[in-house]
Amino acid sequence: MKTHQLFIDGTYRDAKSGKTFDKISPATGEKIAVVHEALAEDVNDAVMAADAALKGEWGKMPKAARCDLLMRLADAIQARTPDFIEAEVADTAHTRHFAEKVEIPRGAANFRIFAEMLKHTGGEFYHMDTPDHTGAVNLELHRPKGVIGVISPWNAPFLLMTWKVGPALACGNTVVVKPSEESPYTATLLGEVMNEVGIPKGVYNVIHGFGPGSAGELLTQHPKVSGITFTGETRTGEAIMKQAAVGLRDVSFELGGKNPAIIFADADMDKAIEVTMRSVFANTGQVCLGTERVYVERPVFDEYVSRLKAGAEALKHGGPETPGATIGPLISDEHRRKVLGYYDKARELGAKVVTGGGMPQFNDERQGGFFVDPTIWTGLPEDSAIVKEEIFGPCCHVTPFDTEEEVIAMANDTTYGLSATILTENLSRAHRVGGQIEAGLVWVNSWFLRDLRTSFGGSKSSGIGREGGLHSLEFYTERSNLCMKL
Numbered sequence: 212m213k214t215h216q217l218f219i220d221g222t223y224r225d226a227k228s229g230k231t232f233d234k235i236s237p238a239t240g241e242k243i244a245v246v247h248e249a250l251a252e253d254v255n256d257a258v259m260a261a262d263a264a265l266k267g268e269w270g271k272m273p274k275a276a277r278c279d280l281l282m283r284l285a286d287a288i289q290a291r292t293p294d295f296i297e298a299e300v301a302d303t304a305h306t307r308h309f310a311e312k313v314e315i316p317r318g319a320a321n322f323r324i325f326a327e328m329l330k331h332t333g334g335e336f337y338h339m340d341t342p343d344h345t346g347a348v349n350l351e352l353h354r355p356k357g358v359i360g361v362i363s364p365w366n367a368p369f370l371l372m373t374w375k376v377g378p379a380l381a382c383g384n385t386v387v388v389k390p391s392e393e394s395p396y397t398a399t400l401l402g403e404v405m406n407e408v409g410i411p412k413g414v415y416n417v418i419h420g421f422g423p424g425s426a427g428e429l430l431t432q433h434p435k436v437s438g439i440t441f442t443g444e445t446r447t448g449e450a451i452m453k454q455a456a457v458g459l460r461d462v463s464f465e466l467g468g469k470n471p472a473i474i475f476a477d478a479d480m481d482k483a484i485e486v487t488m489r490s491v492f493a494n495t496g497q498v499c500l501g502t503e504r505v506y507v508e509r510p511v512f513d514e515y516v517s518r519l520k521a522g523a524e525a526l527k528h529g530g531p532e533t534p535g536a537t538i539g540p541l542i543s544d545e546h547r548r549k550v551l552g553y554y555d556k557a558r559e560l561g562a563k564v565v566t567g568g569g570m571p572q573f574n575d576e577r578q579g580g581f582f583v584d585p586t587i588w589t590g591l592p593e594d595s596a597i598v599k600e601e602i603f604g605p606c607c608h609v610t611p612f613d614t615e616e617e618v619i620a621m622a623n624d625t626t627y628g629l630s631a632t633i634l635t636e637n638l639s640r641a642h643r644v645g646g647q648i649e650a651g652l653v654w655v656n657s658w659f660l661r662d663l664r665t666s667f668g669g670s671k672s673s674g675i676g677r678e679g680g681l682h683s684l685e686f687y688t689e690r691s692n693l694c695m696k697l
């Protein structure tokens with residue numbers, strides 16, 4: 212039985228709390244690991260180790276040397292791709308293809324992009340006139356924020372945790388990572404690679420546990436933690452904001468979404484189906500940027516629904532060991548109950564269930580896994596819970612529309628503002644409509660294309676702040692303006 216320990220000050224160790232919890236396989240429902248739960252003393256040990264590292268070798272390291280070390284870390288992650296694939300797949304039951312092609316390469320890229328950027332980016336400089344006409348110069352200086360608490364979710368564990376740790380370390384901070392209780396493996400494994408490449412002890416620390424009353428909450432309240440970067444549910448973000456308020460801890464939030472796809476009659480329908488089959492069903496719908504609302508211009512509504520139905524019904528359920536599987540299980544029985552609750556609610560509200568709406572039956576080990584049917588609904592009003600609330604499963608509601616004004620209004624009529632995707636072959640329409648969607652990311656004729664130099668994040672209930680590229684400097688550094696009289 213695998214055991215996941217804490218990783219504190221460069222060393223793996225059991226939790227002083229003496230508490231552990233089980234990790235269950237999403238593919239089979241069987242216990243696959245025991246995880247050590249960090250409580251107050253463990254959390255304090257991790258934060259104090261991170262604080263000490265700021266004042267030690269790491270804090271004194273020249274920026275170029277720090278960035279070179281992170282580039283070596285990216286290479287070392289790449290070299291251990293097979294180990295990270297097995298770890299991610301064990302926790303999430305993702306396909307090895309998804310882990311190999313998306314998740315692990317992004318883990319390396321998330322260090323590389325910020326190391327390269329920080330190494331080659333200059334800063335702001337302003338010359339000003341002065342009353343005595345001798346002038347003055349202003350230099351915008353950046354220094355590390357300090358110890359950063361990183362709290363990450365289970366839906367893309369390694370990608371999302373490194374998306375935060377990469378810029379945090381590139382900017383000279385140290386981190387204490389609290390991965391989701393559902394996905395401890397890759398964050399723990401990364402400690403080995405940190406030691407292999409020579410990242411000083413205490414720079415990267417991993418504590419395991421839950422949120423309220425556990426490691427997560429304790430981390431957000433620790434006086435030596437200077438900022439919390441969090442990815443997860445909106446309501447969790449609200450809780451963390453309250454927890455972090457005492458001490459005025461800065462926060463960077465990437466939260467939930469209820470993302471629209473808009474398909475105009477002039478769209479390339481093959482492309483529209485290819486894009487939305489991914490944006491609705493990839494990772495079993497457990498993608499914050501995924502589509503749960505589809506708006507289709509009326510002339511092509513029936514064709515679209517019929518083709519999406521065919522695509523959904525062609526998906527093959529299975530875990531990483533199931534040959535040819537194209538849709539996996541949800542992460543946990545608890546999450547499956549949440550998604551099935553929405554499936555029941557849709558029926559109660561009178562939705563037309565185009566396909567799905569329940570869970571598949573198997574006569575093999577998959578029967579113990581947390582599988583649900585890929586599901587498509589039509590016919591519900593825009594104010595229904597199915598159209599307003601994030602479900603985070605392999606499902607979508609499809610609504611017809613007649614005009615641009617109507618569909619823009621429907622797309623924006625949400626408390627979220629994370630992402631959207633627009634399918635049209637009309638360039639001016641893509642600019643016109645795309646510029647009016649209230650979301651952090653809008654794709655045209657594509658989905659989940661990610662340039663890591665761009666800003667990433669959501670508005671309204673989808674987040675606070677932007678990370679990505681130089682935008683990450685806003686959260687991971689403290690600015691000073693040095694004004695020198697000439």
Ligand SMILES: NC(=O)c1ccc[n+]([C@@H]2O[C@H](COP(=O)([O-])OP(=O)(O)OC[C@H]3O[C@@H](n4cnc5c(N)ncnc54)[C@H](O)[C@@H]3O)[C@@H](O)[C@H]2O)c1
Nearest residue numbers: 364365390391421422423427428443444447465466467499
């Ligand atoms: N915007 C994005 O980039 C993005 C990316 C991925 C997932 N998400 C969102 O994440 C959610 C799914 O992930 P999840 O179920 O793990 O989210 P979650 O909010 O339940 O948990 C996320 C993390 O927060 C911790 N946590 C929970 N309560 C806490 C508290 N009170 N204090 C401190 N830590 C706490 C959890 O232990 C976990 O590590 C979805 O809503 C999805 O939309 C958003």
Ligand SMILES: O=C/C=C/C=C(\O)C(=O)O
Nearest residue numbers: 366374497498499500661
């Ligand atoms: O499920 C959400 C996925 C988020 C992806 C990113 O944060 C990213 O691509 O940087």
